[in-house]
Amino acid sequence: RKEVEQDPGPFNVPEGATVAFNCTYSNSASQSFFWYRQDCRKEPKLLMSVYSSGNEDGRFTAQLNRASQYISLLIRDSKLSDSATYLCVVKGAPGYSTLTFGKGTMLLVSP
Amino acid sequence: DTGVSQDPRHKITKRGQNVTFRCDPISEHNRLYWYRQTLGQGPEFLTYFQNEAQLEKSRLLSDRFSAERPKGSFSTLEIQRTEQGDSAMYLCASSHTSENPTDTQYFGPGTRLTVL
Numbered sequence: 744r745k746e747v748e749q750d751p752g753p754f755n756v757p758e759g760a761t762v763a764f765n766c767t768y769s770n771s772a773s774q775s776f777f778w779y780r781q782d783c784r785k786e787p788k789l790l791m792s793v794y795s796s797g798n799e800d801g802r803f804t805a806q807l808n809r810a811s812q813y814i815s816l817l818i819r820d821s822k823l824s825d826s827a828t829y830l831c832v833v834k835g836a837p838g839y840s841t842l843t844f845g846k847g848t849m850l851l852v853s854p
Numbered sequence: 855d856t857g858v859s860q861d862p863r864h865k866i867t868k869r870g871q872n873v874t875f876r877c878d879p880i881s882e883h884n885r886l887y888w889y890r891q892t893l894g895q896g897p898e899f900l901t902y903f904q905n906e907a908q909l910e911k912s913r914l915l916s917d918r919f920s921a922e923r924p925k926g927s928f929s930t931l932e933i934q935r936t937e938q939g940d941s942a943m944y945l946c947a948s949s950h951t952s953e954n955p956t957d958t959q960y961f962g963p964g965t966r967l968t969v970l
Contacts, residue, residue, distance in 0.1 A: 747896075777958055785963070786963050787945075789958055792958065844896030846895055
């Protein structure tokens with residue numbers, strides 16, 4: 744089983760749609776969770792951290808379910824500029840600072 | 855620009871040649887990481903430094919790869935006797951030292967290596 748699994752997509756949605764991405768991770772000792780965004784041929788950029796209580800940043804909502812080892816990202820009112828690959832990222836137990844990335848989910852928002 | 859910088863941005867080389875990449879982290883960050891990303895995959899961890907000490911190396915880092923951070927500031931990644939399978943984007947990231955779980959890594963623009 745891969746450490747971090749995501750549906751690669753692509754997800755094709757019209758502007759204004761709501762879209763949700765899911766991710767599962769295998770290491771139950773993982774402590775920190777993030778969503779990064781990566782545009783084509785660019786570096787990954789932090790979109791948001793994910794907390795057990797859930798967190799929201801504008802149109803973006805992230806959720807973590809530790810019992811199920813599951814992370815989600817919800818994007819409301821999609822914009823053309825949201826088109827990118829969304830990487831689910833897990834950081835290990837305290838003392839382990841490296842990040843483990845999923846393969847990413849591609850989102851294409853069309854007019 | 856106070857972000858992570860990498861040089862060169864692109865490198866084309868012939869199989870068997872040696873290449874060296876440079877990364878300059880965000881100035882106040884103690885930790886520096888190297889990742890490799892191939893098409894359709896997420897970045898994969900290679901190695902990381904805390905100041906000048908190399909603390910962890912992935913099994914992906916074969917004997918042909920070596921990384922240094924001699925003064926705890928910039929880092930270099932060298933690949934000797936390049937192979938076509940080394941073609942990838944090499945990403946550098948940096949972060950604070952703290953073990954705060956929400957501290958994360960900030961990435962440079964990457965060096966895209968093509969081995970012919």
